Amino acid sequence: xxxxxxxxxxxxxxxxxxxxxxxxxxxxxxxxxxxxxxxxxxxxxxxxxxxxxxxxxxxxxxxxxxxxxxxxxxxxxxxxxxxxxxxxxxx
Amino acid sequence: xxxxxxxxxxxxxxxxxxxxxxxxxxxxxxxxxxxxxxxxxxxxxxxxxxxxxxxxxxxxxxxxxxxxxxxxxxxxxxxxxxxxxxxxxxxxxxxxxxxxxxxxxxxxxxxxxxxxxxxxxxxxxxxxxxxxx
Numbered sequence: 361x362x363x364x365x366x367x368x369x370x371x372x373x374x375x376x377x378x379x380x381x382x383x384x385x386x387x388x389x390x391x392x393x394x395x396x397x398x399x400x401x402x403x404x405x406x407x408x409x410x411x412x413x414x415x416x417x418x419x420x421x422x423x424x425x426x427x428x429x430x431x432x433x434x435x436x437x438x439x440x441x442x443x444x445x446x447x448x449x450x451x
Numbered sequence: 452x453x454x455x456x457x458x459x460x461x462x463x464x465x466x467x468x469x470x471x472x473x474x475x476x477x478x479x480x481x482x483x484x485x486x487x488x489x490x491x492x493x494x495x496x497x498x499x500x501x502x503x504x505x506x507x508x509x510x511x512x513x514x515x516x517x518x519x520x521x522x523x524x525x526x527x528x529x530x531x532x533x534x535x536x537x538x539x540x541x542x543x544x545x546x547x548x549x550x551x552x553x554x555x556x557x558x559x560x561x562x563x564x565x566x567x568x569x570x571x572x573x574x575x576x577x578x579x580x581x582x583x584x
Contacts, residue, residue, distance in 0.1 A: 371541070376561055379545050386553075405542055 368414045369421040377424050378405055384431045389442035391450045397431055453511065453554055457584045461501070503555075505578045512573050515554050519547055532569045544568065557582040 369377075381401040388394030401424075408420045509529055517524040522537050533539045533547060548564045555577055559567070567573045577583045 375541055375545055382549050
């Protein structure tokens with residue numbers, strides 16, 4: 361019986377999501393949040409690297425997509441209040 | 452740092468490299484081909500930018516890969532395959548390509564980035580991209 365919404369992502373979709381999340385992390389004007397986003401995506405994808413259960417896979421993938429939406433909105437919000445001077449760590 | 456170096460080199464370097472005809476395979480009849488090609492070249496300096504020199508690209512790509520945390524610097528040679536020789540997985544390969552994007556200051560679209568699996572491939576791709584800085 362097919363569970364609604366349990367679409368198993370293909371490998372290339374997962375890599376595409378990874379790349380998109382890293383790009384959004386790069387866009388953040390706040391160095392700290394940007395680094396956190398990148399670090400968190402790398403950790404999360406690595407932890408779930410060896411999943412084989414289809415339900416866990418599709419849950420993780422949709423979780424990733426939801427986080428991407430949040431991150432994109434936050435990148436815009438943070439850019440509205442960007443600090444005038446770049447963080448010293450950002451060079 | 453790399454961006455400053457790139458800008459400096461761009462100002463000091465003379466852009467005298469002719470574009471090889473193969474780069475723009477437009478399908479016009481023979482007579483028109485040369486005309487349109489030269490017309491494109493006339494406006495090209497500002498619009499198309501210049502291509503980076505291959506040995507410089509190789510040096511920069513090799514140094515980016517050597518600085519990558521999961522890579523053993525002694526194994527990095529221009530022929531190296533990210534997954535087979537350097538022991539990276541597909542997530543690491545994505546990260547390496549992102550690092551190359553940052554080094555050269557231009558975005559590599561996903562479908563092209565998927566195909567980059569060796570250092571030589573990355574060098575060829577970047578050297579043939581006018582937006583690379």
